[in-house]
Amino acid sequence: MDSRIKERLEAHLVAQGLRRTKQRDVIVEAAFATDDHFNADELLEKTRKLDRTISRATIYRTLQLLVDCDLLREVDLGRDQTFYDPNFLDKPQHNHLICLDCDRVVEFEDENAALLHDCITRRLGFQPQMKSMRIQAKCDELSRTGQCKWKAQREAAMQA
Amino acid sequence: MDSRIKERLEAHLVAQGLRRTKQRDVIVEAAFATDDHFNADELLEKTRKLDRTISRATIYRTLQLLVDCDLLREVDLGRDQTFYDPNFLDKPQHNHLICLDCDRVVEFEDENAALLHDCITRRLGFQPQMKSMRIQAKCDELSRTGQCKWKAQREAAMQA
């Protein structure tokens, strides 16, 4: 895992007079093990594979902590739950494309998007802050062939 | 109110074998009375000023109906509830800028944004669908003067 993660967390804990606990360590371990987005429930499952005693309440409290020190960002993937994105440390300006057919989420960075963002924001009389562009789209694959392997995969996973 | 609203609703009702009721009429009246965004609770309040007997369940069911015929769109304003935007009939491609200081929401249309959207989507191998760009920003006003009249207004309203 990227050493900047623990460093930034540690700095935040010290600055706020908070404590390092084994639960927080384990949750961070689970959250940043892959670059996948996750919701609270998924993080609870991942975390319990490392330590079965972690409670759901601690998951929610730690998620808030990680958002506070900007290690995680809440992202709206157009579903009903809050999802968290662990990749802003590496790609601070990235955006999301979401497929309406198969729910795939593709991250992308784009210089023009960033420029345009700034430009629009200033024109409206604001100061640019976090950038967040979300594109909704449809699979080429599904439109062409009537099938999308991701959708099929996802549905297979739901069965299991 | 724009006559296209009732026309589109009527067409949808007929096409789907649904019925026109006085509740639906009143809710539409309230929803499109201004161009403000609203959540379910706010719509219930607005509606009850016209007819105190409308139930919360009917609000939710009618919101779904209006989304189905594309008179309303759900928008994510970065808060915990679902908000609805009644302005897509007039500005089908508009986007939102949200102020992190005062929660103001500014709508904007931008040709370059639309083009860039299409371009990025195709490059990633998808087909453009709904466009939705959300910019988060901070008030010039607050940064310059330490005060923002909208924030003050909002807080005054909370008190009352």
Added chain:
DNA sequence: GTTTCTGCAAAGGTTTTGCAACAAA
């Protein structure tokens, strides 16, 4: 008359919180 719609109340799902025991500093 038939079918849809409404209001009510209860249930659903996610997230937050009060509290007593526990653990870090």
Added chain:
DNA sequence: TTTGTTGCAAAACCTTTGCAGAAAC
């Protein structure tokens, strides 16, 4: 020791749903 943290269970919150009566067609 002091203060922050945890797990549990209950609560809070928004939204959906089953049902019997009412309304639209």
